[in-house]
Amino acid sequence: MQGVRHCRPLFDDGVRLELSRTTTSPLAIDVEETTETRIQRLISENPVVIFSRLSCCMCHVMKHLLNSIGVHPTVIQLDDHEIPALPAAGDGDGSSMGDGAPAVFIGGERVGGPESLVALHLSGHLVTKLIEAGALGQDSCSQ
Numbered sequence: 001m002q003g004v005r006h007c008r009p010l011f012d013d014g015v016r017l018e019l020s021r022t023t024t025s026p027l028a029i030d031v032e033e034t035t036e037t038r039i040q041r042l043i044s045e046n047p048v049v050i051f052s053r054l055s056c057c058m059c060h061v062m063k064h065l066l067n068s069i070g071v072h073p074t075v076i077q078l079d080d081h082e083i084p085a086l087p088a089a090g091d092g093d094g095s096s097m098g099d100g101a102p103a104v105f106i107g108g109e110r111v112g113g114p115e116s117l118v119a120l121h122l123s124g125h126l127v128t129k130l131i132e133a134g135a136l137g138q139d140s141c142s143q
Helices: 035-045 057-069 114-122 126-133 138-142
Strands: 004-009 016-021 048-053 074-078 103-106 109-112
Touching (some): 109 114, 114 126
Antiparallel strands (some): 004 016
16 A cells, blocks of 8 residues: 555554555644544545454455545554444534444545445546545546
């Protein structure tokens, strides 16, 4: 996987963060933030975020699909026993929390899991959504 990897504690309960980005700036983690606030901030500050599991082969498929399009998502790598509640689909304000990983967020909006990401790609809407989120340039429409 391309980019720089940093592993730091993300949540107080020992969840680890694996950041895969093309930037060299470290991820700012405010120890005063609640877990829910930290999750919301990560989702809002990054155009594409994947909450992934170590043992999930479909998480690898999601990362590979996005990389093949030219997107290098921020990846939050969770251990199998860690299940943080993530914002539900269509819930930008975090008022209700949905299921845990695997999950993909594009432009701050929960797309869903691997099936939803692949369905979005097969329908021809994934690249458009990635451009709208700022994860791809306008010239990527031809892919």
